[in-house]
Each structure stands twice: as structure tokens, then as C-alpha cells.
Amino acid sequence: MSDSRKILIVEDEKHIIDFLSVRFEQEKILTEHAGTLRAGLEKALSWHPDLVVLDLGLPDGDGMDFIHTVRDQSDLPIIVLSARLDEMDKVAALDAGADDYMTKPFGTEELMARIRNVMRSRQRITAETEKEPDEERFGAMTIFYKNHQIFVDGKEIHLTRTEFSILEYLARNAGKILRYEDIINHTWEWIDSGSIKKLQVNMANIRRKLGEKPGESTYIVNELGVGYRMR
Ligand code: CA
Numbered sequence: 001m002s003d004s005r006k007i008l009i010v011e012d013e014k015h016i017i018d019f020l021s022v023r024f025e026q027e028k029i030l031t032e033h034a035g036t037l038r039a040g041l042e043k044a045l046s047w048h049p050d051l052v053v054l055d056l057g058l059p060d061g062d063g064m065d066f067i068h069t070v071r072d073q074s075d076l077p078i079i080v081l082s083a084r085l086d087e088m089d090k091v092a093a094l095d096a097g098a099d100d101y102m103t104k105p106f107g108t109e110e111l112m113a114r115i116r117n118v119m120r121s122r123q124r125i126t127a128e129t130e131k132e133p134d135e136e137r138f139g140a141m142t143i144f145y146k147n148h149q150i151f152v153d154g155k156e157i158h159l160t161r162t163e164f165s166i167l168e169y170l171a172r173n174a175g176k177i178l179r180y181e182d183i184i185n186h187t188w189e190w191i192d193s194g195s196i197k198k199l200q201v202n203m204a205n206i207r208r209k210l211g212e213k214p215g216e217s218t219y220i221v222n223e224l225g226v227g228y229r230m231r
Contacts, residue, residue, distance in 0.1 A: 140152050
């Protein structure tokens with residue numbers, strides 16, 4: 001991590017603030033903390049941190065409100081650190097725009113790894129939106145984004161609009177795991193009970209058209225139970 005990183009800790013448990021501050025200092029990360037939702041929001045908007053580590057159970061409100069408010073105006077990376085174990089709480093925080101979620105008690109080194117990961121993927125997204133290539137090669141496959149054309153070994157592959165949209169999304173984020181929900185949201189903009197099935201059917205068609213045999217993952221890896229990743 002470079003010298004100028006700034007992390008805001010929004011947390012009311014002093015021992016967590018203390019040991020995170022010490023650990024961040026070792027990484028030369030500038031750290032500020034806020035013990036309430038209100039102070040957290042003020043600092044997030046005035047101090048311009050590069051990332052926020054956010055507790056959900058704050059004395060004057062719910063950290064979820066922090067996520068909603070910040071997401072309305074910026075894409076500031078947020079990692080939630082919470083004692084709430086319920087899967088629905090995690091899903092709600094991620095859906096609201098948190099970048100990652102860790103359950104307390106947590107390992108500091110795992111948190112550091114997740115911070116690095118969130119920072120890296122943010123940098124990549126920024127770099128990509130600044131300069132999105134018109135065409136990209138993935139092994140024997142070439143994608144021409146503008147013309148919606150795909151060639152494998154020089155032969156054009158015909159995808160439906162939906163299939164192309166899924167493949168483009170994976171390709172633009174190559175190397176990164178995209179959760180099923182993210183792909184579904186990106187492709188259809190809503191989720192219902194049949195969405196996963198619909199995604200799987202489209203994915204099977206894409207793979208077949210690309211010439212992947214069942215069980216192979218030349219281009220697209222299925223991260224079971226989580227999502228898909230483009231190699
Ligand atoms: Ca708390």
C-alpha cells in the first residue's frame with residue numbers, strides 16, 4: 001500500500017479502534033476515527049478517506065444508514081465490520097453498496113488482505129473506465145466491444161444480446177469473481193426466484209458457443225456458490 005492512503009474507522013469499540021490504528025500506522029496509512037454515525041458521515045465527507053471500515057451497531061444509529069448516505073454521493077470503498085452474523089444482514093450491506101463484509105471477531109491480517117483487495121479492484125475499475133479498450137483477447141477468443149462481435153480461432157461466434165452483455169461484463173472485470181447477484185443485476189436489473197436459473201442457462205449457452213466442453217473452463221470459471229470469473 002502506498003504512503004498516502006487514508007482510512008476512516010467508524011466504530012464505537014475503543015479496543016478495535018486502537019488495534020486497527022496501530023496496524024494501519026505500521027502500513028503508513030493515515031487513520032482517523034469516528035465513534036458515531038453522525039461524526040462518521042461528517043468525516044467521510046470532509047476528510048475524503050480512501051476507504052472506510054464501518055461498524056453497523058453505532059450509538060446514534062445504524063451503519064446501514066451510513067452506507068446508503070455515502071453511496072448516494074460517492075463510490076468511497078466501504079468494508080463493514082459487524083457483530084451481526086445473519087446472512088441477510090451481510091446481503092443487505094453488500095446490496096446497499098458495501099464492498100466487503102467481515103464478522104466480528106475478525107482476523108486483522110484477513111482484514112488487511114481484504115482492504116488491499118478492495119483498493120486493487122477500485123484502482124482497476126478506475127483505470128478501466130478511464131481507458132476501456134475496444135477489443136480484448138482472451139486466449140483464442142477476441143471480443144470487439146463496440147461492434148458486439150466475438151471471434152474464437154478467427155471464427156465469428158453469434159451471441160444473443162443478453163449473452164453478450166454477460167460475457168462483456170465478465171471480460172471487462174477479467175480476473176475478478178463476480179457474484180451471481182451482481183451479474184444478474186447488471187444484465188436484467190432485477191432479481192427474482194428464477195434469476196439464478198436464467199443466468200445458468202445463459203452461461204451454459206455462452207460456454208457451448210465458445211466451444212467449451214462440459215467441465216472445462218478455458219475462459220469462464222464457475223466459483224461454486226459464489227459467482228463466475230473470466231480467466
Ligand atoms: Ca458497535
